[in-house]
Amino acid sequence: MAEKIIELVGVTKSYDGTTVVDDMTLYIRKGEFVTFLGPSGCGKTTTLRMIAGFEMPDSGKILLSGKDISDLPPYMRPVNTVFQRYALFPHLNVYDNIAYGLKLKKVKVTYQNNSGKTFTRTEKLTKAEISAKVKKALKMVDLEGFEKRDVTTLSGGQQQRIAIARAIVNEPQILLLDEPLGALDLKMRKDMQLELKEMHKKLGITFIYVTHDQEEALTMSDTIVVMKDGAIQQIGTPTDIYNEPKSSFVANFIGESNIFSGTIVGNRKVRFLGKTFDMVDDFELNEKVDVVVRPEDVFLVDEGLGQVDGLITSCIFKGVHYEMAMAIGNNEIVIQDTVQREAGTRASVIIKPADIHIMHKEFVSNVYDGIITKRNTVKFAEGEFECDVTQLYPGSYLDEEGYLVLKSGEKLDLTDEQVKVEIGLKDIEIIDNEDDGDSCGEIVSIIYKGDHYQIIVRTFEEEEDFVIDTEYAWNEFDKVSVKIAPEKIKLTLKVENKNERA
Amino acid sequence: MNALKFSRKNLGIPYAVFLAVFVILPLILIVYYAFTDANGAFTLSNFTNFFKSPTNVTILIRSFGIAFLSTVLCLVIGYPVAYLLARSNLKKSGVLLMLFVLPMWINFVLRTAAMKELLYFLGMYESGKLHYLNTVIGMVYDYLPVTILPLYTVIQKLDKNVLEASSDLGAKPLYTFINTTLPLSMPGIVSAITMVFLPSTTSYVISDTLGNSKVTIIGKLIENKFNSGAADSWQAGSAIALVLLLLIFVTMFISGKFQNDDDSSARGNGLW
Structure with missing residues (x-):
């Protein structure tokens, strides 16, 4: 595993007495694509802004490669940000926008003098170096030849690409992206998601991405950090988060789910929907649990053939599949299936043991x-x-x-x-x-x-x-x-x- | 019935009439008088006479000098104040802004008279050597509120994210200010210059009152020419007025060039 590049230790931040980020501890490995995912107001953007240095934590530490950077201002952190609303410099053209950071950058240059002695000093980049880097960055975002264009004449998608180019051109150790695709239309967003993922692979730098869009998070991330009310709910790979949500909040937030109250009635047996189901997790006998079943994991068969019967109450065509609701006693279960079953007909459901996810009850x-x-x-x-x-x-x-x-x-x-x-x-x-x-x-x-x-x-x-x-x-x-x-x-x-x- | 049909265009009629009578007509008159002699024949002598007199040229240069100095001082004093009011998290910034703008609610002549008393009290008025300084102080005092207001509006509207982006890209606060904040507040600066420079070249109430009538600026000169009682008094006065108008046009054109061309949201843009 790669080394930890950034670590948050007990970071807390509040505004006017409201705690926005609450005692957050987390580390991110070098080269990872990490997404902070959560509903608005969950503290994900504030966390990102603390890493960037725009906000200072009230308590706790932020470590970059093991060094405490909590008190460093943004301009001293080797981190660059892509803002939600682009935040390009409206008075500069595309070239000058991208070159803004390069003109400030100082690099160590090693010289050898006549007597063979080497010495290093920090120097600004030359014009030619800057120009070459800007060109490369523009190529990266597919906007070659746009150097002289005025940023205000560009479309939203182009502006976002310039914003990305402006950030990556500085070769930051970490690239922070604050809902960068939020202002784009759906088609453009999908394209940019793939391009960003591609860019991440090519550049090999750590990406920290903030979004409230669960699909975006699942598509792009290596690791997802699900947040709620300033606290981490779950950290894991997209598959883990989707298949093994740790709480009903996560299950509900990441995709659609059916959540039922159940009781553990035996070794790997759980009772819900008035029936006993086999499952694969070990839980304590008689424990009251939450049972999560994804709508696409529920199979419909003719009445009497499945594990439990019910009445289809609605059926809506959703493009690839039909979304059906079925009443089983007092419970309702949502089912996604490619085969249509009319509302008012009776059917039976089958749920495989591996698709039954059991969670401890959050509140007893x-x-x-x-x-x-x-x-x-x-x-x-x-x-x-x-x-x-x-x-x-x-x-x-x-x-x-x-x-x-x-x-x-x-x-x-x-x-x-x-x-x-x-x-x-x-x-x-x-x-x-x-x-x-x-x-x-x-x-x-x-x-x-x-x-x-x-x-x-x-x-x-x-x-x-x-x-x-x-x-x-x-x-x-x-x-x-x-x-x-x-x-x-x-x-x-x-x-x-x-x-x-x- | 058709003749009585009301269209939205008709709403502009009162202003059009006003414009014609009180702006266009006087302008035509000024141009007419400037290019004619006492008998109504075409001549350029009104202009040559003006530029031939060293006193007149000195007054012209002095007027622009005073106006320039006042404008610079207004900006130097006004910008930091506007910046603080707009960017700080002061809860009472509205009240503070009001305090700065409050003098605008008091009559201009009254304010100037009060300023005179104040300078008198400070012993600056009688000394006899500080007329120019007093005039500039008066100009700055009178025009500071109109400097702060447009600056405040523009700075307040600056996108916080853009300034953060600058810092994020490695710029120290001073660099960010010079390379981002200042260029982006240019519309406000141009607007402020317009509000200060224009009136301070001509408003001789201030120079008369505070300069103890010893500071003659171009506005005063025009007044003197019109009231001189000479046969060509109107012609001479009109010629100076026209020269002033042209010079101000040039000044505004130059200052307008500093503004970002496509930033059409700026206040006062399109005026110059």
């Missing part, structure tokens, strides 16, 4: 740090919730004045007591009206899991998350409130407190 319950208030309610996640405080001490009860009376008869005031609050995913109710619940927030994510949705409601101020399983669909970015039944709130005292009282 919601856990918060809470504080008991005067009125024997518990405060957490920007809300005050009614709860049963007597569960903290077995055999205790509340007297008329609101004091907790222990079994021994001792009266206790629980005000400001710190507790751990635990709530099951199904025990939180979402209410449309922001004012009707006990705490409110915005829906930041919805993942469909076969027979229910897993929704994350994030509170506005402290950004606490409520992870909620519900059978009702909600819209992303909806502002909602949440309500929790008092008996569903499970409280435990923080350990140290308990000891004191014992």
